[in-house]
Amino acid sequence: MSSTNVGRITIHDVAAAASVSIATASKALNDTGRMSVETRARIRRVAQELGFRPNALARSLLSKRSFTVGLLTNDTYGRFTLPVMAGISEGLIDHGVSVFLCAIEDNPDLAKLHVDAMLDKQVDGIIATGRRIDKPLPVDLSHLPIPIVYALMTGPADAVALVPDDRQGARDAVNHLFDKGRRRLVHVTGPASFKVVEERTHAFRDALATAGMTPSEAQILTGAWSEQWGREAVEKLWSQENPPDGIFCGNDQIARGVIDALREKDVGVPNDVSVVGFDNWEIVAEQTRPPLTTVDMNLKELGRQAGRALVRLVNGEIVEPGVSKLPCTLVIRGS
Amino acid sequence: MSSTNVGRITIHDVAAAASVSIATASKALNDTGRMSVETRARIRRVAQELGFRPNALARSLLSKRSFTVGLLTNDTYGRFTLPVMAGISEGLIDHGVSVFLCAIEDNPDLAKLHVDAMLDKQVDGIIATGRRIDKPLPVDLSHLPIPIVYALMTGPADAVALVPDDRQGARDAVNHLFDKGRRRLVHVTGPASFKVVEERTHAFRDALATAGMTPSEAQILTGAWSEQWGREAVEKLWSQENPPDGIFCGNDQIARGVIDALREKDVGVPNDVSVVGFDNWEIVAEQTRPPLTTVDMNLKELGRQAGRALVRLVNGEIVEPGVSKLPCTLVIRGS
């Protein structure tokens, strides 16, 4: 009895049970080779009854495809990364591809450890993602023998990268303020050193210019990504004359601070001032008073597309290199 | 030249370059077998120069150990799960173990798909984690041929599970209020249907009883896990006479609502009322005014320990079954 094996049942067991060779069994199960329909059906039935599942390791060894990819991230907090990761996982499992989670802090040694482990385990490709679009991971992936896709992050110039279309999102936000009849707009955002700040600021200026206005530097306030900065910005704006009637915030936390500060000043939102955020961080956006109108970066979809792009690369299909910008969506709530 | 192979270099290449058999090469690299120290050193040097890295797939096929585990989660939002995941990843990479990320929504089919994929890929074990401690995943893991560890979640009675010690954390929180001289305490928490609510409430009552008080039902307010509920609770409490001077909140969002409402009422925190939260969700806790004193569940450490427990199980060591409670830490800030 081969059933004394403690291990899982193999194709040998199936072959034996069906009284055929393992070659025939393999061919029956993979719908290749030539044999009578009866034989094929019988082998399949036996395999089914035994609950046979082929060992992916053995298969990969031969095919040089592990149907496994690595996901490298330096984001342990995960507000942005987790939706991306979920999207990747979702988009790939349909292709039978599994995802190795590699949480590297900002530690180069840890990163190398993970990359080596992945290569040893023969991953077909790697997706790199991180906390910050413009800050590279502490490891160079550009000379690896497998394809790389950057998600929510840009890599070398000729690499495939997917990021949200910050400009379009910001434009939509500003245009929404225009639609509400707001004309005295300001942009309260994060540190100027961030790429996304640059992008959103650029779009802010652009949208104003398109509307026939000449944006001034005083309309753009950079600070921290925090509620506190949002509150401070309101103090500053309302301490000078002619405060704005529309505020586009660089993220939802700032917007939260802005809204709280306005509330404390008895400035009505959205009656006197309209506020738009960025990120659609629901747990914040839904709990502001009023609920925050904000820009959603569709991160899950971004993850899904990153997964698909990587699969195409692995399959040897050509994917246009460079940075692809995925559309953002304005989520209109009460502010 | 065998270097015309597009693939990575194998032990065959090393053996050829060192003019030995692959058996000898293998033994040299694994520090097994017998050979002269010179031979061993030479083979190692050659391997080093060639940048040889053994194919983990081939190795696993033989050893029946893939050094890979699965991580099943139904949490796509990730406030709690992500630190756990990071801890798991960190704790396992040191053992050479990689982690498959499996994001199953609450979808049984998706869950099954992932579990099957993992089994096919010969994972050594699975860690199950999720959004809610008392809500099982939509898939039964109890009859799998590999060990399972539940993290931030409980499984079947005889399963190995790790959860935070909610009672101890809550007790510490209440005792902190006592230390601050507060005596009129209330507990504002989430829906009574949650296990954690039950635990924390129990500890709240217990701590009061230990201090010689007789807790009344009026001191326990259950509602939603939201800022809004925190604000409502304050309205309710301050509309009746003799409002509390210490509030222990079931999570940080509620605490945030409570603090905001008190602020709007011009009730001083921490002068008139002390507030303690739960979760140490830093992005919230650090931005309240004043910063929130709250309970940290040490989730990363929990993840690390879950990883270690699984490794022990995989190694055949015995791990005491049942639910282990890991200590929480009170993080004292300004409230």
Add this chain to the structure above:
DNA sequence: AAAGCATGAGAAACCGTTTTCCCAATGGGC
């Protein structure tokens, strides 16, 4: 000088699949 023994290294089996031949039997065409 014969026997015994430690040493160093290689041959081959094995893990679980897939795939490329190859072969025996059958049947049809002439």
Add this chain to the structure above:
DNA sequence: GCCCATTGGGAAAACGGTTTCTCATGCTTT
């Protein structure tokens, strides 16, 4: 009745390692 094509199925190599034997060599022992 002979030849050839087709059909159904199997043997064996391959993937990249590890491990168990086996064996030749040279040294020590009596």
